[in-house]
Amino acid sequence: MGKITAAITAVEGFVPEKVLTNADLEKIVETNDEWIQTRTGIKERRILDGKLGTSDMAVEAVKGLCKKRGIDPNEIDMLICATVTPDHIFPATANIITDKIGASNAWGYDMQAACSGFLYALVTGSQFIETGKYKKIVIVGADKMSSLVDYTDRTTCIIFGDGAGAVLLEPSVDEDGIIDSVLYSDGSGITHLHQKAGGSVKPPSHRSVDALEHHLYQEGKYVFKFAVTNMADVSAEIMERNNLSSDDVAWLVPHQANKRIIDATARRMGLPDEKVMLNIQRYGNTTCATIPLCLWEWEDKLKKGDNIVMAAFGGGFTWGAIYIKWAYDN
Numbered sequence: 258m259g260k261i262t263a264a265i266t267a268v269e270g271f272v273p274e275k276v277l278t279n280a281d282l283e284k285i286v287e288t289n290d291e292w293i294q295t296r297t298g299i300k301e302r303r304i305l306d307g308k309l310g311t312s313d314m315a316v317e318a319v320k321g322l323c324k325k326r327g328i329d330p331n332e333i334d335m336l337i338c339a340t341v342t343p344d345h346i347f348p349a350t351a352n353i354i355t356d357k358i359g360a361s362n363a364w365g366y367d368m369q370a371a372c373s374g375f376l377y378a379l380v381t382g383s384q385f386i387e388t389g390k391y392k393k394i395v396i397v398g399a400d401k402m403s404s405l406v407d408y409t410d411r412t413t414c415i416i417f418g419d420g421a422g423a424v425l426l427e428p429s430v431d432e433d434g435i436i437d438s439v440l441y442s443d444g445s446g447i448t449h450l451h452q453k454a455g456g457s458v459k460p461p462s463h464r465s466v467d468a469l470e471h472h473l474y475q476e477g478k479y480v481f482k483f484a485v486t487n488m489a490d491v492s493a494e495i496m497e498r499n500n501l502s503s504d505d506v507a508w509l510v511p512h513q514a515n516k517r518i519i520d521a522t523a524r525r526m527g528l529p530d531e532k533v534m535l536n537i538q539r540y541g542n543t544t545c546a547t548i549p550l551c552l553w554e555w556e557d558k559l560k561k562g563d564n565i566v567m568a569a570f571g572g573g574f575t576w577g578a579i580y581i582k583w584a585y586d587n
């Protein structure tokens with residue numbers, strides 16, 4: 258028997274109905290549609306009802322995933338949830354999701370790697386499939402970024418949105434699925450992108466709330482420089498490692514942080530726009546959900562055997578790329 262690989266066998270996504278447009282933001286902060294579109298590529302993003310949490314979006318995605326694949330939630334062995342906006346600091350959102358969907362045989366945990374979280378989680382989950390230990394693992398990427406964003410800060414509130422995506426990993430012996438991955442992190446990046454309070458270093462206090470320290474803090478220009486270089490480099494690296502030419506690559510699935518970062522990555526890989534999944538204009542940056550949301554929206558176009566490169570960059574800093582061979586025709 259050939260080597261067991263972990264193949265994605267179904268994809269599902271969920272975005273809230275409420276739309277926050279650039280025109281809406283013009284009423285809240287000093288900004289304009291033209292600036293936002295030119296500098297980021299974003300036109301609108303989705304916002305979850307304030308009373309709901311990240312798990313509520315994830316549950317919709319995972320339920321849809323099970324329905325699509327025709328499996329009962331009890332068949333799921335393990336669920337990993339990549340998120341920076343867990344329902345609670347503890348317990349893990351993964352546990353809350355498995356409880357809500359009735360996946361009583363699954364164990365799981367949360368993966369925190371900021372915008373690279375989905376890639377980190379996918380690589381981690383794939384190991385449990387490759388060893389033969391498990392047969393069905395759900396990888397979720399979900400974030401309610403509206404719970405973290407300061408809507409008085411025009412440099413960040415224009416970027417982020419809410420959403421969730423999920424994929425099912427199952428064993429394959431067809432030499433498809435996750436073929437290779439390159440993941441990196443550099444903890445010195447914390448200065449430039451983080452949440453100042455709410456953790457053990459600075460627990461919540463009246464002072465931290467008054468100082469708006471529970472919101473996302475980003476030095477956009479600095480992060481941009483790092484992101485644009487590293488996302489392009491790691492995408493070129495995974496192509497080189499696997500002897501992939503730009504003709505060989507069917508799709509780039511990039512993290513949707515800024516259209517200019519995506520364009521630079523595609524250029525470096527020698528890919529035309531038609532091979533790049535792009536939904537940033539409609540959803541903004543949904544952090545851990547961007548990549549599975551793209552796969553969900555493009556699923557109909559994907560063909561068995563397609564070479565796909567996923568690439569991300571996020572806070573931490575974290576970044577990486579995964580090369581997969583798509584495992585099914587829809």
Ligand SMILES: CC(C)(COP(=O)(O)OP(=O)(O)OC[C@H]1O[C@@H](n2cnc3c(N)ncnc32)[C@H](O)[C@@H]1OP(=O)(O)O)[C@@H](O)C(=O)NCCC(=O)NCCS
Pocket residue numbers: 287288289292293296297372411412415476477478479480481484514515518542570571572
């Ligand atoms: C945040 C980001 C969109 C800002 O774009 P930028 O081109 O770097 O813009 P700058 O921060 O240099 O700001 C340029 C000018 O626009 C202004 N500006 C910032 N936000 C604005 C807004 N929403 N509307 C209008 N003007 C704005 C700035 O104040 C600045 O004005 P100044 O020149 O008078 O000082 C961009 O830096 C970015 O996408 N960064 C990386 C995000 C990322 O990848 N994160 C990691 C993964 S989550």
